[in-house]
Amino acid sequence: MTCRCSASRRVFLPFLYPPFLAGNGSRGGRMLGVAGPRHSSSQVAATDPAVRLNPTPDDYSAPFFADKAKLTAYAGGGGNGCISFLRELFIPEGPANGGDGGHGGNVYIQAVHGETSLHKLARRRFVRAGKGKHGQGSSRGGTRGDDVIITVPVGTIVKEISRNDPEADSGWHDTAKKPRRRSRRSVKLTAVTDQEAEETEYTEGDEGAEGVTEQEPPEDPNRHKWLLYPGISSSEAASVELPFLPRRDRIFVQPRPPVHIDLSRPTARPILLAAGGLGGLGNPHFASRDRPRPMFATKGEEPMSIEIELELKLLADVGLVGLPNAGKSTLLRALSNSRARVGHWEFTTLQPNIGTVVLDNNKGRPLVTSFRANDDPDAEDETVRRTRFTVADIPGLIEGAHLDKGLGIAFLRHVERAGVLAFVIDLSARNAVEALKALWTEVGLYAQMREEEESARERLANIDWSARAGLEDIEEVWPTTQVMADYRTDGTPEVKGGLHIAAKPWFVVATKGDVPGTQDNFAELRDHLARITRGEEPHPSGVDGAWTENCAAIPVSAINGHGVDRIMHWTVGLLDE
Numbered sequence: 001m002t003c004r005c006s007a008s009r010r011v012f013l014p015f016l017y018p019p020f021l022a023g024n025g026s027r028g029g030r031m032l033g034v035a036g037p038r039h040s041s042s043q044v045a046a047t048d049p050a051v052r053l054n055p056t057p058d059d060y061s062a063p064f065f066a067d068k069a070k071l072t073a074y075a076g077g078g079g080n081g082c083i084s085f086l087r088e089l090f091i092p093e094g095p096a097n098g099g100d101g102g103h104g105g106n107v108y109i110q111a112v113h114g115e116t117s118l119h120k121l122a123r124r125r126f127v128r129a130g131k132g133k134h135g136q137g138s139s140r141g142g143t144r145g146d147d148v149i150i151t152v153p154v155g156t157i158v159k160e161i162s163r164n165d166p167e168a169d170s171g172w173h174d175t176a177k178k179p180r181r182r183s184r185r186s187v188k189l190t191a192v193t194d195q196e197a198e199e200t201e202y203t204e205g206d207e208g209a210e211g212v213t214e215q216e217p218p219e220d221p222n223r224h225k226w227l228l229y230p231g232i233s234s235s236e237a238a239s240v241e242l243p244f245l246p247r248r249d250r251i252f253v254q255p256r257p258p259v260h261i262d263l264s265r266p267t268a269r270p271i272l273l274a275a276g277g278l279g280g281l282g283n284p285h286f287a288s289r290d291r292p293r294p295m296f297a298t299k300g301e302e303p304m305s306i307e308i309e310l311e312l313k314l315l316a317d318v319g320l321v322g323l324p325n326a327g328k329s330t331l332l333r334a335l336s337n338s339r340a341r342v343g344h345w346e347f348t349t350l351q352p353n354i355g356t357v358v359l360d361n362n363k364g365r366p367l368v369t370s371f372r373a374n375d376d377p378d379a380e381d382e383t384v385r386r387t388r389f390t391v392a393d394i395p396g397l398i399e400g401a402h403l404d405k406g407l408g409i410a411f412l413r414h415v416e417r418a419g420v421l422a423f424v425i426d427l428s429a430r431n432a433v434e435a436l437k438a439l440w441t442e443v444g445l446y447a448q449m450r451e452e453e454e455s456a457r458e459r460l461a462n463i464d465w466s467a468r469a470g471l472e473d474i475e476e477v478w479p480t481t482q483v484m485a486d487y488r489t490d491g492t493p494e495v496k497g498g499l500h501i502a503a504k505p506w507f508v509v510a511t512k513g514d515v516p517g518t519q520d521n522f523a524e525l526r527d528h529l530a531r532i533t534r535g536e537e538p539h540p541s542g543v544d545g546a547w548t549e550n551c552a553a554i555p556v557s558a559i560n561g562h563g564v565d566r567i568m569h570w571t572v573g574l575l576d577e
């Protein structure tokens with residue numbers, strides 16, 4: 001049989017599979033496997049700044065990235081207790097010696113510095129902790145199930161969607177529902193009235209007593225939690241008298257629903273998400289004078305599972321916000337060692353890129369002296385010397401993004417936590433003041449949407465679902481899915497709220513300054529920002545109380561690396577504020 005795959009390399013489409021290219025065609029690059037010079041494009045780029053800042057569209061590196069993931073964490077079930085008896089040469093019917101079952105493994109979550117994306121978790125769909133092993137004869141306890149730690153990047157938010165906890169649902173661990181202790185031989189009868197259940201005790205020998213109706217003892221609701229000795233006959237099994245299930249405290253306290261954890265700092269210790277089930281008790285626990293050879297043990301607890309949603313908000317110091325094709329990725333390349341994709345069309349960048357700006361050039365002599373808050377809560381010094389800062393480049397924002405136009409405003413969550421916002425404006429494209437206003441309007445509307453979502457979430461968390469609340473109450477607090485902006489008389493959307501982003505320090509990077517005829521545009525922008533600083537013009541977002549202390553525009557030509565150092569100094573100044 002002949003091979004059905006084409007032997008020709010012509011089917012390889014370089015546009016669709018650019019990462020497979022080792023270089024670019026125009027500068028002596030080559031496809032994989034094709035003879036050519038043995039240096040990579042990154043080596044060429046690293047040595048030649050002109051090539052690095054004006055690369056061809058196929059000269060980039062795109063690491064795997066996902067900022068959302070949904071998965072179900074299953075804790076491990078407990079192992080069963082064992083029913084066994086000592087049997088030796090001269091002891092045919094020895095005492096009970098069944099071991100206890102091992103506890104199930106727990107599922108934890110931990111934010112660590114090494115992780116940068118959720119793509120591995122997005123593909124997994126579920127994680128499962130190990131089951132506890134069953135107990136064995138000769139009093140051998142089962143081993144504990146393995147714990148699982150989900151490691152996520154710093155900046156991840158964990159939200160619970162649903163959970164299934166069979167043990168909690170049965171009320172067995174809920175101390176509020178603890179039944180009264182009763183004698184082993186007494187069986188409870190209940191007569192339910194309209195308001196509350198009245199309890200009467202039915203005790204053997206009371207049959208026929210006045211006021212007590214003779215009834216069959218009710219089925220033990222915990223019958224399914226017992227294991228019977230496999231060797232006993234079915235009639236013996238039916239008549240076996242089981243004691244009350246012993247109440248046991250959980251070793252690990254299950255987090256209260258709904259789980260909502262903001263992992264904005266690395267967590268020194270893993271945080272418990274789902275606690276494993278307790279192991280069952282072996283038959284020696286039930287041995288007594290009356291019952292020296294218990295023919296039963298308890299089963300291990302059923303495990304709980306929790307469905308969670310993970311959302312990553314990249315924690316960069318500076319967020320680049322700009323219209324598509326403004327030159328954000330080129331600027332990121334100029335500031336850092338990033339190999340973000342650059343192209344002369346809109347939406348070249350489809351997912352966020354993070355670059356690190358090294359202040360001391362790795363030589364221990366910082367170009368700029370700067371301090372940042374210390375991450376380590378145990379450290380005595382509150383600030384440490386800053387040697388680097390990170391910059392996030394996100395897909396371009398277009399006007400009407402709040403109406404879900406373009407790539408939407410979902411990517412703004414990656415700059416939401418940035419310490420400083422840098423608005424990248426192309427001086428050669430259009431009026432820079434208008435572009436700045438358009439960008440700030442979208443950012444302001446996004447901030448407003450986030451605030452509404454957050455307050456709706458808080459109200460939802462406070463709802464008493466057990467109360468006889470009308471459906472209207474619930475609908476009232478349900479978050480709106482889209483922001484419907486109010487419009488001013490001039491047709492521009494009006495932003496209400498959103499101060500948590502508008503209060504951040506910001507500046508404008510006026511890029512493509514090398515293009516002839518852009519000076520007037522820059523001068524107008526600079527004057528406009530000076531008026532905002534003096535308080536003669538409102539903040540471009542229109543939000544009251546927004547940051548207007550020292551609004552600056554820095555002219556650069558990122559493609560030539562001109563003026564980029566000033567951005568570094570300015571940013572550090574704002575970060576230190």
Ligand SMILES: Nc1nc2c(ncn2[C@@H]2O[C@H](COP(=O)(O)OP(=O)(O)OP(=O)(O)O)[C@@H](O)[C@H]2O)c(=O)[nH]1
Pocket residue numbers: 054322323324325326327328329330331341342343344345346347348349350394395396397511512513514515556557558559560
């Ligand atoms: N003349 C000139 N061209 C520039 C400059 N900076 C970027 N460009 C060009 O502008 C185009 C767009 O640059 P990108 O860096 O991809 O722009 P972007 O904002 O990341 O675009 P999106 O990812 O699509 O939002 C590319 O062709 C760059 O070569 C500059 O300073 N001067």
Ligand SMILES: [Mg+2]
Pocket residue numbers: 328329330341342348349393
């Ligand atoms: Mg880009």
